[in-house]
Amino acid sequence: MATSTQTPVRFGIIGCADIARKLCRAIDLAPNAVLSAVASRSLEKAASFARANNCSTEVKIYGSYEGVIEDPTIDAIYLPLPTSLHVKWALKVAQSKKHLLMEKPVAMNVQKFDEIAKACEENGVQFMDGTMWVHHPRNAKMREFLDDTELFGQLKRIHTYFSFASGDDFLKNDIRVKPDLDGLGSLGDTGWYCIRAILWAADYELPKTVTALPGPVLNEAGVILSCGASLHWEDGKVATLHCSFLESLTMDITATGTKGTLHVHDFVIPFQENEASFSTGAKCFFNDLVTGWTPLPSEHTVITDLPQEVRMVREFSCLVGDIKNGAKPESKWPIISRKTQIILDAVKTSIEKDLTPVTVEW
Structure with a gap:
């Protein structure tokens, strides 16, 4: 497990779904994560999301998903898009060497799931689905x-x-x-x-x-x-x-x-x-x-000092920090997701x- 002194993991969010509001807050509260970018299909929608969620003025606003994926300063992507879009954008995220925290259900079927898991494994990035509890x-x-x-x-x-x-x-x-x-x-x-x-x-x-x-x-x-x-x-x-x-x-x-x-x-x-x-x-x-x-x-x-979604972000960020220090991605999370x-x-x-x-x- 990474130490609390690790450099915060820089997150980008692709898509402004309702659940993204919860993760925006969770990233803000996690001690080892920071929200660095928000992307939507329109610049106006991304900016509106950032304002509504009191994002820092330092958070970058992108009017396309590619913008945040191609941003070299981003370490990890939270992806709450509709399930039918998961494979397309998850593959782009993994191929850009960015770690992937994505909403459930992961895919429309296990064959599509395997495409995502394979891309993450081949590119050495951490995968975790957003099952918070x-x-x-x-x-x-x-x-x-x-x-x-x-x-x-x-x-x-x-x-x-x-x-x-x-x-x-x-x-x-x-x-x-x-x-x-x-x-x-x-x-x-x-x-x-x-x-x-x-x-x-x-x-x-x-x-x-x-x-x-x-x-x-x-x-x-x-x-x-x-x-x-x-x-x-x-x-x-x-x-x-x-x-x-x-x-x-x-x-x-x-x-x-x-x-x-x-x-x-x-x-x-x-x-x-x-x-x-x-x-x-x-x-x-x-x-x-x-x-x-x-x-x-x-x-x-x-009793918990941090809400469950914050603990999820913290755990994911710890794994990303470990990978930065030479560890391999934790395999239990894609295995559990695949079984589901x-x-x-x-x-x-x-x-x-x-x-x-x-x-x-x-």
């Missing part, structure tokens, strides 16, 4: 519980759920419901988080099969608005996920073992920025009169094939 310190504490064979036992079942109720304007005009922009819909958006949570709980072991659940909802253009799936492992583990643009805001993880259970109710975005909680039950059963539980499940709260993409592809394929099981292959 995995960088929260709560995750390390939850991992300790899942790995405790005395309290949690053997993992048997995982359930994840991420939905939010979008309005008519979103369902008609948002890029996430447009087949030519973010054509993976809720599966690529909320589903990506659910899949990542399942893989995280399973210590990133891929399942043997994936089967879409009955009742997927698609819009007139064929984009998924709501769907579910079940995942099955050779050792008997089972996971289910549900993702939707059509239901109340919910973001849950339940992981059940032979001895204990983990519950999280805000896994993607914590209820509060500076702390996050989870509950655990270990060896719980009924009391003698079956009027209550014993022992009671316990609540755990983890593989499961996403399998769910989509199962929906397209009338809910038939899809065998998962690396």
Whole structure:
């Protein structure tokens, strides 16, 4: 890990999507990063974004994506463009020897993902997708519980759920419901988080099969608005996920073992920025009169000095700093992203094939 004395990593942002506002702030708050440039397809839009986000007057403004990519002072690019544009611009970023932090879903399918990963590997640049919640310190504490064979036992079942109720304007005009922009819909958006949570709980072991659940909802253009799936492992583990643009805001993880259970109710975005909680039950059963539980499940709260998206930027910047000092890019992040993409592809394929099981292959 790079030291805190490293020269700050100089970021450029390509595209002024809403999520870029959050990363603009995160880069500003990260101790080892600095925002150096903002690019949009028009100079006016890039300048407006910089003003709205109180960017320093030293931040360069570009009216084309190529401008920031070709800027020799930029170390890394944050890329929040629509998924259909990821391959084109990610390849340009990697080929310019700039490190790549990009929004999820990474690609429309794993074949497109592999094009991006290959370009990053060949050019020696760090890749990381923008799944923020995995960088929260709560995750390390939850991992300790899942790995405790005395309290949690053997993992048997995982359930994840991420939905939010979008309005008519979103369902008609948002890029996430447009087949030519973010054509993976809720599966690529909320589903990506659910899949990542399942893989995280399973210590990133891929399942043997994936089967879409009955009742997927698609819009007139064929984009998924709501769907579910079940995942099955050779050792008997089972996971289910549900993702939707059509239901109340919910973001849950339940992981059940032979001895204990983990519950999280805000896994993607914590209820509060500076702390996050989870509950655990270990060896719980009924009391003698079956009027209550014993022992009671316990609540755990983890305080963080930096929001999860800032910790993500800090981690990414540390890796970039290490590479500047002669280290190789960290391979775990593209591997984790590829596994997520593989499961996403399998769910989509199962929906397209009338809910038939899809065998998962690396």
